[in-house]
Amino acid sequence: MERTLKISKIKDGTVIDHIPSGKAVKVLNILKISENTSVSIGIRVPSNMMGFKDVIKIENKFLEKIELDKISLIAPSATISIIKDYDITEKFKVDLPESVIGIVRCTNQNCITNAGEPVSPEFKVISANPLALKCIYCKREMSESDVINSL
Ligand SMILES: [Zn+2]
Numbered sequence: 612m613e614r615t616l617k618i619s620k621i622k623d624g625t626v627i628d629h630i631p632s633g634k635a636v637k638v639l640n641i642l643k644i645s646e647n648t649s650v651s652i653g654i655r656v657p658s659n660m661m662g663f664k665d666v667i668k669i670e671n672k673f674l675e676k677i678e679l680d681k682i683s684l685i686a687p688s689a690t691i692s693i694i695k696d697y698d699i700t701e702k703f704k705v706d707l708p709e710s711v712i713g714i715v716r717c718t719n720q721n722c723i724t725n726a727g728e729p730v731s732p733e734f735k736v737i738s739a740n741p742l743a744l745k746c747i748y749c750k751r752e753m754s755e756s757d758v759i760n761s762l
Pocket of ligand 1: 717723750
Protein backbone atom coordinates (compact mmCIF):
# COMPACT_ATOMS: atom_id res chain seq x y z
CA MET A 612 0.00 0.00 0.00
CA GLU A 613 1.21 3.45 -0.80
CA ARG A 614 1.10 5.90 2.03
CA THR A 615 -1.76 8.29 1.52
CA LEU A 616 -1.16 11.96 1.09
CA LYS A 617 -2.08 14.10 4.03
CA ILE A 618 -3.63 16.83 1.95
CA SER A 619 -7.32 17.37 2.08
CA LYS A 620 -9.66 15.54 -0.25
CA ILE A 621 -11.22 17.58 -2.98
CA LYS A 622 -14.93 17.67 -3.74
CA ASP A 623 -14.72 18.16 -7.48
CA GLY A 624 -11.65 18.32 -9.65
CA THR A 625 -8.63 16.39 -10.85
CA VAL A 626 -5.82 14.54 -9.09
CA ILE A 627 -2.62 14.01 -11.08
CA ASP A 628 -0.72 11.23 -9.32
CA HIS A 629 2.52 9.31 -9.98
CA ILE A 630 4.31 12.31 -11.42
CA PRO A 631 8.08 11.65 -11.41
CA SER A 632 9.55 13.42 -8.40
CA GLY A 633 10.67 16.93 -9.30
CA LYS A 634 8.28 17.33 -12.25
CA ALA A 635 5.20 18.74 -10.47
CA VAL A 636 6.15 22.36 -11.08
CA LYS A 637 6.78 21.66 -14.78
CA VAL A 638 3.40 19.96 -15.05
CA LEU A 639 1.71 22.86 -13.30
CA ASN A 640 3.35 25.34 -15.67
CA ILE A 641 1.73 23.83 -18.77
CA LEU A 642 -1.78 23.69 -17.28
CA LYS A 643 -4.20 26.55 -17.68
CA ILE A 644 -5.08 27.36 -14.09
CA SER A 645 -6.96 30.51 -13.16
CA GLU A 646 -5.81 32.48 -10.15
CA ASN A 647 -8.88 31.63 -8.06
CA THR A 648 -8.33 27.87 -8.38
CA SER A 649 -7.21 25.88 -5.31
CA VAL A 650 -4.21 23.66 -6.01
CA SER A 651 -2.46 21.30 -3.57
CA ILE A 652 0.96 19.98 -4.49
CA GLY A 653 2.81 17.10 -2.85
CA ILE A 654 6.49 17.00 -3.71
CA ARG A 655 8.70 13.98 -2.93
CA VAL A 656 5.86 11.95 -1.51
CA PRO A 657 7.10 8.42 -0.61
CA SER A 658 5.82 5.84 -3.10
CA ASN A 659 6.42 2.08 -3.03
CA MET A 660 6.21 1.96 -6.80
CA MET A 661 8.38 4.96 -7.64
CA GLY A 662 10.49 5.69 -4.54
CA PHE A 663 9.31 9.26 -4.53
CA LYS A 664 6.61 10.88 -6.57
CA ASP A 665 4.83 14.21 -6.92
CA VAL A 666 1.07 14.65 -6.72
CA ILE A 667 -1.12 17.58 -7.80
CA LYS A 668 -4.75 18.11 -6.77
CA ILE A 669 -6.70 20.80 -8.58
CA GLU A 670 -10.16 21.81 -7.46
CA ASN A 671 -12.93 22.42 -9.96
CA LYS A 672 -10.76 21.72 -12.98
CA PHE A 673 -11.07 18.97 -15.55
CA LEU A 674 -8.24 18.60 -18.03
CA GLU A 675 -8.53 19.12 -21.76
CA LYS A 676 -7.08 16.61 -24.23
CA ILE A 677 -4.21 18.94 -25.11
CA GLU A 678 -3.32 19.29 -21.42
CA LEU A 679 -3.31 15.49 -21.03
CA ASP A 680 -1.07 15.18 -24.10
CA LYS A 681 1.35 17.73 -22.65
CA ILE A 682 1.39 15.93 -19.29
CA SER A 683 2.19 12.66 -21.08
CA LEU A 684 5.35 14.27 -22.49
CA ILE A 685 6.58 15.57 -19.13
CA ALA A 686 5.27 12.78 -16.88
CA PRO A 687 4.49 9.61 -18.90
CA SER A 688 3.89 7.67 -15.67
CA ALA A 689 1.16 10.03 -14.44
CA THR A 690 -2.30 8.80 -13.51
CA ILE A 691 -5.34 11.04 -13.67
CA SER A 692 -8.31 10.73 -11.31
CA ILE A 693 -11.47 12.69 -11.94
CA ILE A 694 -13.24 13.52 -8.67
CA LYS A 695 -16.92 14.33 -8.49
CA ASP A 696 -18.63 14.87 -5.15
CA TYR A 697 -15.62 13.31 -3.32
CA ASP A 698 -15.76 10.11 -5.40
CA ILE A 699 -13.32 9.00 -8.08
CA THR A 700 -15.55 8.76 -11.15
CA GLU A 701 -12.76 8.00 -13.61
CA LYS A 702 -9.10 6.97 -13.35
CA PHE A 703 -6.64 6.46 -16.17
CA LYS A 704 -2.98 6.71 -17.11
CA VAL A 705 -1.85 9.41 -19.48
CA ASP A 706 -0.94 8.00 -22.84
CA LEU A 707 2.30 9.03 -24.54
CA PRO A 708 1.40 8.92 -28.25
CA GLU A 709 3.71 7.59 -30.99
CA SER A 710 3.37 10.88 -32.82
CA VAL A 711 3.06 14.31 -31.26
CA ILE A 712 1.13 16.60 -33.57
CA GLY A 713 0.56 20.31 -33.13
CA ILE A 714 1.54 20.79 -29.48
CA VAL A 715 5.34 21.18 -29.59
CA ARG A 716 7.19 23.69 -31.77
CA CYS A 717 10.30 22.57 -33.63
CA THR A 718 13.50 24.17 -32.29
CA ASN A 719 14.93 24.44 -35.81
CA GLN A 720 14.10 27.99 -36.95
CA ASN A 721 14.57 26.90 -40.59
CA CYS A 722 12.07 24.06 -40.29
CA ILE A 723 9.06 24.31 -42.62
CA THR A 724 6.80 24.23 -39.55
CA ASN A 725 8.32 27.59 -38.49
CA ALA A 726 8.04 29.19 -41.95
CA GLY A 727 4.46 30.41 -41.73
CA GLU A 728 3.28 27.57 -43.97
CA PRO A 729 0.05 25.75 -43.06
CA VAL A 730 2.03 22.77 -41.75
CA SER A 731 1.45 21.48 -38.21
CA PRO A 732 4.57 20.50 -36.32
CA GLU A 733 4.78 16.72 -36.07
CA PHE A 734 7.27 14.59 -34.18
CA LYS A 735 7.91 10.89 -33.75
CA VAL A 736 8.53 9.80 -30.17
CA ILE A 737 11.91 8.06 -30.37
CA SER A 738 12.37 7.60 -26.62
CA ALA A 739 9.99 7.97 -23.69
CA ASN A 740 12.47 8.01 -20.82
CA PRO A 741 14.41 10.19 -21.24
CA LEU A 742 12.02 11.85 -23.63
CA ALA A 743 13.30 12.41 -27.17
CA LEU A 744 11.27 13.53 -30.18
CA LYS A 745 12.27 13.76 -33.85
CA CYS A 746 10.72 16.26 -36.26
CA ILE A 747 9.28 14.40 -39.25
CA TYR A 748 10.10 17.34 -41.55
CA CYS A 749 13.64 18.48 -40.71
CA LYS A 750 14.71 15.45 -38.59
CA ARG A 751 15.77 17.72 -35.71
CA GLU A 752 15.92 15.73 -32.47
CA MET A 753 14.53 17.38 -29.37
CA SER A 754 15.51 16.47 -25.82
CA GLU A 755 13.16 16.65 -22.85
CA SER A 756 14.29 20.17 -21.95
CA ASP A 757 13.84 21.32 -25.58
CA VAL A 758 10.31 19.90 -25.48
CA ILE A 759 9.42 21.50 -22.15
CA ASN A 760 10.65 24.88 -23.42
CA SER A 761 8.57 24.48 -26.61
CA LEU A 762 5.26 23.50 -25.02
ZN1 LIG B 1 11.49 20.56 -37.68
